[in-house]
Amino acid sequence: MSERGNIKKVSELLRGRQISCEELTKSYIDEIEKSNGELNAYVKITPESALETARAVDKKIADGEELSPLEGIPMTLKDNISTDGIETTCCSKILKGYVPVYDATVWDILKKQNAVLLGKTNMDEFAMGSSCETSCFGGAKNPHNIEHVAGGSSGGVASAVGGNIAVYGLGSDTGGSIRQPASFCGIVGLKPTYGAVSRYGLIAYASSFDQIGPITTSVEDAAIVFDAISEYDERDSTSRGKNGTPSATTLKNSIKGMRIGIAKEYIDGVRDDVREAVLGASKVYESLGAEIVYFDLPVLKYSLPVYYILACAEASSNLGRYDGIRYGYKAEHYDDVNDMIKKTRSEGFGDEVKRRILLGTYVLSSGYYDAYYKKAQNLRGTIVNAFKDAFTKCDVILAPTVPMTAFKNGNAISDPVETYLTDICTVPVNICGLPAVSVPCGFNANGMPIGMQLIGNTFAEATILNAAYQYETAVPEAFKSSDFGIKL
């Protein structure tokens, strides 16, 4: 029977010498060349370095050396993760041609384990968007139906992994950018606790929200990758690294007696098919012996404006450095230095990025700081406390990942506020720095995947992945693969 690849399976094939890493890598590269025209998942392919790594892995296997869990596994990185010598653009015109001279910490870790990087994947420009369509390369498509978007901002990783042209990938999640596309593409996306994974080398959107995490086809893969990349990094002052036992070791634990919380505010206002699927999952959990507890989280209604105010404020500052002088795009015609900087930025940034820079500048500017930035910062504290309180009542919170399924291409609503509303279920986790995993929980009438998220307390990755794994085991059909890509 041919099935989609996952880390464990590919690893077994390599170790059992049923396929060489070079052959495996070649087949992925061929498949990318075949499918990427439709999916637009990759914005840069790196076949030479991938094959070189693959041959190194084959040599290790031939020499009978021990392999680490991610050794030789073909994978991808979102195009905002810095890779030494490989163009990294954030899918923005302003960074076209930019080649980092250092590796992001996560890539440094994976490179040492001989991860086979197939290429860099598509995203919303500077991770600002929910459809991947703000990318300067055009959006990535949904492998379940290419008429639909892959989601965003890590749409390229989700499209590649969901389309089986990468075994796994790393994305980044600032307001839902790992979970939302994972949900849209019917796969697994883990947003770790803030500080669990180093941000060094991740091109910043909103520093106090950004977090790197895995997008995979299975819960176990998410656990394996998370365990590998969650390391204390002295280069990131906000890094905290590992906390507790590896999450992959407790997946099979029974969840009998686990308290799974449902907050009314998460369920209200989401589309019917999504609500039904999530409530259906709660029934599955009950049948697995978990206890479902219901409560209110009224402060959730402020989370979206709080997120947009604070994230845009940070973004307006983080994106100030793109001035054409040291790297990236530089305007061709200008009158003086100031004019060059303004033209570079005006020509180099897309509309959504500009809109967020302007909003961020506005909420920080004198006269508005107290009413917006400061107020939002205080509310952030209130929301943090509300979640702390919720976790005295339950171990895991179950919620929809997105209030809807993947929209059709070009329909990512032109109204900015309505677009922002798609993030309503995902942003609270980033506001509080909590871990959450999105897992598929069914398909709607049009065959588009629906996702649910399991939210944990700080550093409770093992708990949420345990709950997710139990669901996956109970309802494997929710994880059904798209027709694209490599089957093994």
Add this chain to the structure above:
Amino acid sequence: MVTREEILKIATLSKLFVSEDELTKLTSDMEQVIAFADTINSAEDSTTEFDNINNLSNVLREDEIVPSIDRDKILCNARDTDDGHFLVKKRA
């Protein structure tokens, strides 16, 4: 109310040009977005002091030299350089 003048002011601070056409669209977009942001004003004033997101303190490095990197690498992504410097020509 967000005025066109305000948009122009923050555009200047943000080092962005806004054309007349864009200004109309941006003003209305921003108007909407700010109205949306305003919804937080219905929240009670919170006394919760928010520190940094993971409540860490005193993450410091020792004062030890790490060799700088080759200048070629420092300059390699710049469009224009001159004599070891980043260069912005008078006009182009």
Add this chain to the structure above:
Amino acid sequence: MKYELVAGFETHVELSTKTKIFCGCTTQFGGEPNTHCCPICIGLPGTLPKLNRQVVRYAVMAGLATNCTIPETAKMDRKNYCYPDLPKAYQISQYDMPLCVGGYVQLSNGRRIRLTRIHIEEDAGKLIHRHGDTLVDYNRGGVPLIEIVSEPDIRSIEEAREYVEKLQLIMRYIGVSDCKMQEGSMRCDVNISVREVGSDKLGTRTEIKNMNSIAFIAKAMEYEFERQVDILENGGQVVQETLRYDDVTNTTSSMRGKEDANDYRYFRDPDLVTINVSREEVEELRGLLPELPTQKAERYVNELGLSETDAALLTKYRRIAEYYEAACEGTKNPKTAANFIISQIFRRLDTESDKEDFNIKVTADALNELIKLLDDGKIRMNLAKSTLDKMLDTGKRATELISESDMGGLDDAALLALCEQAIASNGNAVNDYKNGKEKAIKSLIGFVMKNSRGKADAAAAETKIKELIG
């Protein structure tokens, strides 16, 4: 109408750490352009800052040395403005929770210049303008600075000069900065306003930016004071603006165009965490502070009996004070070492920077030895003085330059013999003295001194001769 000057200072001081504030690159001055750089200090996308512990410690020491309070909690903020010398388009600085608050600097006229705060921040790179092109060098970008902000307590140019010199002195003493104004490691922004004498209202102020010489500060302040008085006397109003001082024309001119109405949009830097300075660490750092120049000078006057002028001269540079104290150690009169240093040694040090370096061939220990020979009566003052000159020339010790026989003084028998010889061979002088010419005895004493090669004690010789003549 009579006007008075009201001025406050914002003084930037580069700290003498080995590495930059947020990365491991060297802080060394100069260097080929862009060779003291890394992905962090040129602001490559994705890089993150990490705060240098020594920067925090030096800043706290600077605060303690200027009587500041050290709050338990401080944080880092971003000051957003876009300029080619600032690679991230924000400067990491401290806004509302600085490391040090509320200190003062005491002036010699008894007035205290209050300090609002001292905070840490990163320096910007350097722009070079060549035929209208702009060249950028980021070597200086990320070098740690403290900004010392004073209240508008300065009332005269003399006070301004003393304030800056005092800060310079203190920072050098405690070893946190070399404060070399010509290399830009100390720079001042001055806020100036004028008001009628007797008024307690503050006038509209202007700010003169980035001055790196005390002479220029004085000249610029003088010019600006007169300019503002002129405006007011002609019924005009001073415009609040930022000015640049041109040392060639000795004038000030406005710095910014209309475009850049500044709004720095300060907010907490999310890439950095809270700084807690424990009370234990504050005490540890207080313990590391040397005795400060003002305290030293007071002690020299009160305990060692030096004049205020001498005390000030000896405490101006830490090296000299340390040298003086070591040279004094165990000697009978603290003034002796002071006189040697101020008269003989300073004569060989022409410039202030020579004095600061205090590069001389005589170690404090060697001077101490010389003074002890004097104290023990083994040599006399004129021999000591000429010996010190030889020591300064050659770097040899006194014991190498003065022969054994010259030392050890003159015993009573030898003195007696010399005095008798003097009387015997100077009959005329003896007679003159006997006839009431008191002064005649001088030539007899001179004979003794000369023939003892300076070893005799003139007073003892006089007594002995008088005895002998009867």
